[in-house]
Amino acid sequence: MDQKTIHRIVRLALKEDTGSGDITTNNLVPADLRVEAVIVAREPLVICGLDLAEKALLSLDKDMCIVRALQEGAVVKAGAEIVVIRGKARAVLTAERIVLNLLGRLSGIATFTRAFTDAVRGTKAVILDTRKTTPGLRTLERYAVRTGCGKNHRFDLSEMVLVKDNHRVLSGMHGSLADMVGHLRRRTKKPIEVEVDTLEELADVLDNPPEMILLDNMSISQLRSAVKRVASMPAGRRPLLEASGGINLKNVCAVAKTGVDRISIGALTHSARCMDVSMEVRKIIDD
Numbered sequence: 712m713d714q715k716t717i718h719r720i721v722r723l724a725l726k727e728d729t730g731s732g733d734i735t736t737n738n739l740v741p742a743d744l745r746v747e748a749v750i751v752a753r754e755p756l757v758i759c760g761l762d763l764a765e766k767a768l769l770s771l772d773k774d775m776c777i778v779r780a781l782q783e784g785a786v787v788k789a790g791a792e793i794v795v796i797r798g799k800a801r802a803v804l805t806a807e808r809i810v811l812n813l814l815g816r817l818s819g820i821a822t823f824t825r826a827f828t829d830a831v832r833g834t835k836a837v838i839l840d841t842r843k844t845t846p847g848l849r850t851l852e853r854y855a856v857r858t859g860c861g862k863n864h865r866f867d868l869s870e871m872v873l874v875k876d877n878h879r880v881l882s883g884m885h886g887s888l889a890d891m892v893g894h895l896r897r898r899t900k901k902p903i904e905v906e907v908d909t910l911e912e913l914a915d916v917l918d919n920p921p922e923m924i925l926l927d928n929m930s931i932s933q934l935r936s937a938v939k940r941v942a943s944m945p946a947g948r949r950p951l952l953e954a955s956g957g958i959n960l961k962n963v964c965a966v967a968k969t970g971v972d973r974i975s976i977g978a979l980t981h982s983a984r985c986m987d988v989s990m991e992v993r994k995i996i997d998d
Contacts, residue, residue: 712762712854720851721766724809733805744800745996750793750814753987757825758785758793759858760817763851764810765794772802784821784858793988797996807990815985817855823983824859827963827976836967836974839864839953843977852980864975872903873925888912889919904953913937920950923973928956931965938970 752758761783768775775798781787793814796803827838838861844852853863865871872895874888884891888905895903904923907913910933916924917940926937934954941949953973954966966974 716850717763717766721763725770728809729805736801736804740800746800746803746992747994747996748796748803748990748992750988750990752787752791752793753989754789756787756818756986757821757859758787758818759821759855760814763813767806767809771806772798811988811990814988818986819983820852820855820980821859822986824856824861824979826960828860830960830964831967834967836971837862839973839975840979841975841977843981856979871901874905888916892919892921910936920948923951923953925953925955931969934969934971
């Protein structure tokens with residue numbers, strides 16, 4: 712992530728959480744009190760979001776000392792110390808919830824993604840996210856997917872063409888899928904992907920293959936047939952095959968073993984569980 716993105720999101724998060732000021736901390740904790748605190752993983756996870764956590768803390772205390780005990784993307788065990796913090800007690804307490812929310816949410820996505828990428832290891836399939844992200848936080852959540860060893864699909868609607876069922880219904884075009892691909896190629900140089908629901912639709916679009924074909928909600932048997940059909944094409948005309956729909960940790964390995972190139976999973980971002988991380992004040996600093 713670039714620094715402008717980090718700054719923007721942290722600024723908004725702090726404004727949202729602190730309002731006009733942390734009245735509890737500011738009325739109970741001396742302004743000059745300094746502490747040492749530690750962020751701890753309460754369960755196994757893939758750590759993600761350290762840059763944002765540091766930015767939140769430094770925004771409230773520019774002189775804070777922050778030492779990473781573990782690096783971004785590390786697989787950590789329950790009880791592991793992630794970050795050691797030394798600075799103003801007020802800043803530590805005020806930033807605590809933002810820091811833990813960011814680390815918990817992003818580590819959750821990274822951890823969930825890592826489970827999927829581990830499940831397909833040894834196959835050629837790449838695990839992809841989708842646009843099923845939290846509005847305004849797509850950049851963060853896509854970064855977390857990459858931290859978990861996944862890859863990113865298109866970022867937005869302008870990046871590439873992806874023809875889905877509703878596009879076909881509302882386009883007014885009643886010809887073949889191959890004709891639709893030809894129509895699009897005359898109007899854009901962006902990559903084209905077409906969603907198909909059946910092997911008959913696959914055969915149709917292969918008459919003028921796009922760069923990618925999305926095999927939506929197909930069975931394992933159908934996926935194998937699709938892979939076999941595309942493998943029989945001349946190398947220069949073979950589209951990438953992407954499986955999607957109803958994919959979970961129980962069946963993703965079987966899907967990958969059919970030979971598809973890509974597997975897109977909306978659950979990576981819309982259903983990842985927030986991981987349990989905590990901040991503990993370890994001692995008061997006297998110096």
